[in-house]
Amino acid sequence: MPSTEPVDLLSRITGAAPSLLRFTHAQPNQFEIILQAGFALPVERPTNVYEFLRDQLGVPEEVIQQRIQTLFLNSSPVDNLLTAQVRPGSTLALSGALPGLLGATMRRGGYYSRMREGISYKQDEPLTEEHAKPFLVQVRLYNLMARDLAGYALRRGILVPKDRLCEFLEQQPPAFWMQFGHCELDEKPIPTDAFHQAAWEPCTETILLLLADSPVKE
Amino acid sequence: MDKILRIDVGAAGGPKAKVEPVGEYTGLGGRALTTSVVSKEVPPDCHPLGPENKLVIAPGLMSGSAASSSGRLSVGCKSPLTGTIKEANSGGTASQALGRLGYAAVIIEGERQGDDLYMIVMDSSGVKIEKANDFRMLPNYDLAEKIKTRFGDKVSLISIGTAGEMRMANSTIAVTDVEFRPSRHAGRGGVGAVMGSKGIKAIVVNAEGTKMRQPANPDKFKEANRKFVEGLKGHAVTGQGLPAYGTNILTNVLNEAGGYPTYNFKEGRYKHADKISGEVQADLETKRGGLATHGCHRGCAIQCSGVYHDKDGHYVTKQPEYETVWAHGGNCGICDLDSIARLDFMDDNYGFDTIEMGVTIGVAMEAGLIKFGDAEGAQRLVDEAGKGTPLGRILGAGAAVTAKCFGLERAPVVKGQAMPAYDPRAVKGIGVTYATTTQGADHTAGYAVATNILKVGGDVDPLKPAGQAELSRNLQIATAALDSTGYCLFIAFAILDQPETFQAMVDSINAMYGLELTGNDVVELGKKVLRMERQFNEQAGFTKAHDRLPRYFSREPLAPHNVVFDVSDKELDSVFNF
Numbered sequence: 001m002p003s004t005e006p007v008d009l010l011s012r013i014t015g016a017a018p019s020l021l022r023f024t025h026a027q028p029n030q031f032e033i034i035l036q037a038g039f040a041l042p043v044e045r046p047t048n049v050y051e052f053l054r055d056q057l058g059v060p061e062e063v064i065q066q067r068i069q070t071l072f073l074n075s076s077p078v079d080n081l082l083t084a085q086v087r088p089g090s091t092l093a094l095s096g097a098l099p100g101l102l103g104a105t106m107r108r109g110g111y112y113s114r115m116r117e118g119i120s121y122k123q124d125e126p127l128t129e130e131h132a133k134p135f136l137v138q139v140r141l142y143n144l145m146a147r148d149l150a151g152y153a154l155r156r157g158i159l160v161p162k163d164r165l166c167e168f169l170e171q172q173p174p175a176f177w178m179q180f181g182h183c184e185l186d187e188k189p190i191p192t193d194a195f196h197q198a199a200w201e202p203c204t205e206t207i208l209l210l211l212a213d214s215p216v217k218e
Numbered sequence: 219m220d221k222i223l224r225i226d227v228g229a230a231g232g233p234k235a236k237v238e239p240v241g242e243y244t245g246l247g248g249r250a251l252t253t254s255v256v257s258k259e260v261p262p263d264c265h266p267l268g269p270e271n272k273l274v275i276a277p278g279l280m281s282g283s284a285a286s287s288s289g290r291l292s293v294g295c296k297s298p299l300t301g302t303i304k305e306a307n308s309g310g311t312a313s314q315a316l317g318r319l320g321y322a323a324v325i326i327e328g329e330r331q332g333d334d335l336y337m338i339v340m341d342s343s344g345v346k347i348e349k350a351n352d353f354r355m356l357p358n359y360d361l362a363e364k365i366k367t368r369f370g371d372k373v374s375l376i377s378i379g380t381a382g383e384m385r386m387a388n389s390t391i392a393v394t395d396v397e398f399r400p401s402r403h404a405g406r407g408g409v410g411a412v413m414g415s416k417g418i419k420a421i422v423v424n425a426e427g428t429k430m431r432q433p434a435n436p437d438k439f440k441e442a443n444r445k446f447v448e449g450l451k452g453h454a455v456t457g458q459g460l461p462a463y464g465t466n467i468l469t470n471v472l473n474e475a476g477g478y479p480t481y482n483f484k485e486g487r488y489k490h491a492d493k494i495s496g497e498v499q500a501d502l503e504t505k506r507g508g509l510a511t512h513g514c515h516r517g518c519a520i521q522c523s524g525v526y527h528d529k530d531g532h533y534v535t536k537q538p539e540y541e542t543v544w545a546h547g548g549n550c551g552i553c554d555l556d557s558i559a560r561l562d563f564m565d566d567n568y569g570f571d572t573i574e575m576g577v578t579i580g581v582a583m584e585a586g587l588i589k590f591g592d593a594e595g596a597q598r599l600v601d602e603a604g605k606g607t608p609l610g611r612i613l614g615a616g617a618a619v620t621a622k623c624f625g626l627e628r629a630p631v632v633k634g635q636a637m638p639a640y641d642p643r644a645v646k647g648i649g650v651t652y653a654t655t656t657q658g659a660d661h662t663a664g665y666a667v668a669t670n671i672l673k674v675g676g677d678v679d680p681l682k683p684a685g686q687a688e689l690s691r692n693l694q695i696a697t698a699a700l701d702s703t704g705y706c707l708f709i710a711f712a713i714l715d716q717p718e719t720f721q722a723m724v725d726s727i728n729a730m731y732g733l734e735l736t737g738n739d740v741v742e743l744g745k746k747v748l749r750m751e752r753q754f755n756e757q758a759g760f761t762k763a764h765d766r767l768p769r770y771f772s773r774e775p776l777a778p779h780n781v782v783f784d785v786s787d788k789e790l791d792s793v794f795n796f
Binding site for chain 2: 032033036037038067069070072075076077093095096097098099100101102103104105106111112114115116117118119140142143144146171173
């Protein structure tokens, strides 16, 4: 996927491109805390959860089947990834295996899923042609999924509030900063030892974080 | 574990120890043993703080052996909080130490004479009892420091804080961990008050010079335990999720599901949950030089605990559990982990159950005593309770009493015990367990999820919808059995998913005792325990009418799903039809 695709997609959704922070980082899983708090992801068109994970996020089949044990779509536990649909206004949350009876109850297709039947995901109204356009989906990655899927999400490009990003970065220890390689904000290189508050001032209220696999400048 | 220590606190001249063979209680451990003793020896209609009640402390069947994650200690009595039979259990080091000394149980009984406090010291040479008036009204951490100066930090300490001494209905029995901190608690039901009513402040268990309990069949045991550990370490929950995040891994997920009780069970979602999640907690612990992965006793393969430091790197408390973070955090509108950790420490120090205290403070907030979100006010209230001020005495009596004193209907309790961190309207199956368990609202009563492997209730087709009552019944049976082994409930997921790990657990018990137990035998043990508990409660005056949630759970919809608890009384009444 071309690295400019999320920017273009966002422009089509919001009418204006957000500020773009492109960077390389050797340990994307260290973004865990910001991923659990939630982010937005631009999506081309409505799709079912399985295709969203496989095609939009690029998550391998075995990770979908074995690691993503618990999913919520609009707060409802999902049992069937093929029938649950990501559509405009959707919030999707992903979790690994969880302990105890609660873990067993919330688990996808689990033996105890009946214990939460009142809140389980139920089929939405059918989609119409009107829905077939780009939109933002809210995503939260919890626990082991934040670590496992950090690279996939960040490579796809995630949209986070500037304040939350600044707060997250301010709390990071030196070891986090040492993992950065190249970094640029709105195409201007910025030092990677730490981001200064001043660097963010011209930015939009939300920022697109985009992980690059190689030095950013092409 | 072939002997029982009985302490008669009413003996002339002060408490007297008597060691006797385990006798009719042979083959029982943990909850099976505490329940058997209380059922047989305690009149169900007695006052929980009266001379007829007994406090039974029992290691699990596998405690003291090399079996992994087998250090749970059961404490049983008639509960001052609920009036029902009670089994509360704890981690820490004492269960292993008692097992190694060969004790199947310590039973404290009789009528306290005078006002003296006593300490029991158990070691390989026998039992000594001495006056402990110098320890009067010492909180647990201060007490542990004094014990350490005399006995060192390799012994185990079982103790009560000020709450237990004041015989508060919310009072715990503390157990020291591997660092000799009194951070593990038999928390629920006011068991500390029963120990306080007997005038026993502390039990020091010194297993120095003893060896691990040896299995009847060492080779089979070694192989079974190896497979068991392999199964625990290989499973995503016990090998990755719990060690990385602890039980607080559940905060984000419960909140996402809209089943996270907030503002005294008014809403199902807390807007600041991401600030107190297990992910943030583990990150903070690591950055501050604490530990996000730590065991509460030696020989545990799971390591679900941790160590919480303040911003200056000083110890505050052990890693607060999910239920604690919820009770003092989301339920009270408090989103500061440092404040929650401080409240956890205060609870451990004074000897309060964190669930009961957090729910009590939520009730006090609803009553207008302090505002939701007032972390300093919450600490002030715990202090009042720990010091026994008149207001503190009310708070220390638990959520139900506090609601009554302040004229509130909204007390989230069953049989007088506060509900834990799962809203029964969103997860109705757990609500069935809250309503019907013999223990009062208790999330662990229906926890052992491997019921399908055990074939509890026969071969239930997992694809065929089963009733909430049937699922709850099977879970309660399996849990009662597992609580008797000393194995931690957290092994449940690994034995659910991996039949070979379940078999390894059963094999380890068989190899330890030279038995040929099957899954059916385990199920029968669970049923037997529940029948005894149920019978005790019936004779104590409990009826089906007590197996209900407060009515407002059926009347007030819970956002965001706007669901109510609508499991019928008929279905609730069918839980105990075996």
